[in-house]
Amino acid sequence: MILTPMRRYGAMIMMFLTLVFSGEVLAKTHEKTANHKAHVTKAISKKQASSKQEYSRNSAKSSSLPDLRKYPSGTPRKKAFLRTVMPYITNQNAAITAERNWLIKKQYDGRWSPSERTRLKDIAKRYKVGWSGNTRRIPWNTLLDRVDIIPDSMVATMAAAESGWGTSKLARNNNNLFGMKCAKGRCNNGPGKVKGYSHFDSVKESVNAYVVNLNTHPAYASFRKSRAQLRKADQEVTASNMIHKLKGYSTQGQRYNNYLFAMYQDNQRLIAAHM
Numbered sequence: 001m002i003l004t005p006m007r008r009y010g011a012m013i014m015m016f017l018t019l020v021f022s023g024e025v026l027a028k029t030h031e032k033t034a035n036h037k038a039h040v041t042k043a044i045s046k047k048q049a050s051s052k053q054e055y056s057r058n059s060a061k062s063s064s065l066p067d068l069r070k071y072p073s074g075t076p077r078k079k080a081f082l083r084t085v086m087p088y089i090t091n092q093n094a095a096i097t098a099e100r101n102w103l104i105k106k107q108y109d110g111r112w113s114p115s116e117r118t119r120l121k122d123i124a125k126r127y128k129v130g131w132s133g134n135t136r137r138i139p140w141n142t143l144l145d146r147v148d149i150i151p152d153s154m155v156a157t158m159a160a161a162e163s164g165w166g167t168s169k170l171a172r173n174n175n176n177l178f179g180m181k182c183a184k185g186r187c188n189n190g191p192g193k194v195k196g197y198s199h200f201d202s203v204k205e206s207v208n209a210y211v212v213n214l215n216t217h218p219a220y221a222s223f224r225k226s227r228a229q230l231r232k233a234d235q236e237v238t239a240s241n242m243i244h245k246l247k248g249y250s251t252q253g254q255r256y257n258n259y260l261f262a263m264y265q266d267n268q269r270l271i272a273a274h275m
Contacts, residue, residue, distance in 0.1 A: 063202035065175055068166040078267065081166040082274040085159055085177065086152070088207045090275060093149040096211070099123055100147045107140055123147060128216045145228045146215045153239035155207065156271050157264040175200040178210040219248040239264055 066084060071077040103123070106116065112135045120138070124131040127146040129139055162179040163171035170176045173192050180198045182188070188199040200206040214220050226245040230237050243261045250256035264271075 065166055065171055065203055077165050078270055085203060086156060086274040088204045089152050089155045092207050092211055093152060096149050103143055103147060145224045148227055150211050150214055151237055151239040151242055152275050153264060153271050154242055157260055161260055161263055170194045170197055175203060175206050177206045180209060222247055
């Protein structure tokens with residue numbers, strides 16, 4: 001069919017208007033899509049920021065012992081306690097192992113850099129080992145007797161026994177998991193604190209203080225000697241081997257050790273699952 005000029009011009013105008021209208025629709029659609037994407041992105045970013053803030057708050061709170069009384073007694077409470085305490089125990093022993101391995105490596109090395117001397121001086125100070133600074137007269141036996149682990153399972157068992165799986169007033173108010181008394185003149189008897197016992201700012205500090213105590217205090221010299229004998233005999237230092245070697249920690253003596261060992265046996269699998 002042949003179109004007249006007028007009808008041909010009319011058709012062209014209609015096509016132009018259609019294209020213009022379609023462009024406006026596409027532009028509005030694109031604008032809506034872009035706005036929706038921006039809104040979604042903003043919402044995700046806000047959610048991520050909120051999550052980071054929540055994580056930060058939880059991390060800050062995690063340094064202290066949570067209120068474990070809210071968990072039912074038995075396995076649920078024990079698991080919650082071990083989830084809280086076990087990372088600090090394993091990290092502490094990992095750090096001790098690293099220092100011990102370094103000492104063993106340096107024992108037969110006559111070359112000492114200034115940084116190595118400084119490191120040795122720091123270790124000797126922390127473990128209360130007297131050293132003049134002369135690298136030809138290093139008290140290796142005393143150092144290696146002290147710079148050694150307390151088995152993870154033994155630490156966890158003692159923490160559970162002394163704190164009632166984290167529910168005792170001493171554990172809740174003082175972050176004191178091991179019933180450690182404070183030295184005369186060094187007690188923090190602030191409001192809410194259990195008087196006469198050490199107060200710690202975190203679970204980590206409590207674990208560290210307990211390990212340092214067993215590794216340095218004269219009362220536990222026989223414990224360290226037994227551990228050194230196991231090392232010399234190339235035997236593993238385990239909770240089973242060491243619990244009965246602990247003397248002087250309780251006035252109950254051997255009865256306390258028997259109690260600890262029975263508790264360890266009852267919870268051995270549960271503790272191992274959190275190591």
